[in-house]
Amino acid sequence: MKSLGRIYDMGLVDIQRIALLTNPTAVGSHGAVHRAAIARQRFNDAGIDVLSIQGKDVESSKQLAAEMIAHPDIDALVLCGGDGLANCCPGNPSQLPQAIGLDPCRYRK
Structure with a gap:
């Protein structure tokens, strides 16, 4: 049987407040903004405070x-x-003190 590599322990983190960084230009005029609104509502429904932020560039x-x-x-x-926003995360995500999530917005015809 082929080895799958290292096995990492999984744990749970108590998340009370998140920052939701949105790229308003991703996937046309409504893609990321619309997805962020859905995500914000779902986090709120789960009892999580959401700080919505977006940069101008x-x-x-x-x-x-x-x-x-x-x-x-x-x-x-x-x-x-989109992909560009994932590059906004500084450094190596595995070494950051907080959890990082990505809600990818894909272009679909």
Whole structure:
């Protein structure tokens, strides 16, 4: 039987407040914004506070992501956008203190 590599312990993290970083230009005019609204409502329904943020450009989005990761009251950073927004996460995501989530918005014809 072929080895699948390392096995990592899975755990649960109590998440009370997240930062939801949205790229408003992802997937046309409604893709990421619409998905973020759905995600925000689902997090709220689960009893999680959501701080919705968006940068005006890539650099400001990177800055916002870094600020939210460093913020002691934010338990997780959730990115809602395309591939470009995933690159806004500074450093190696596996070494960050908070959980990182990605809600990918894909273009569909």
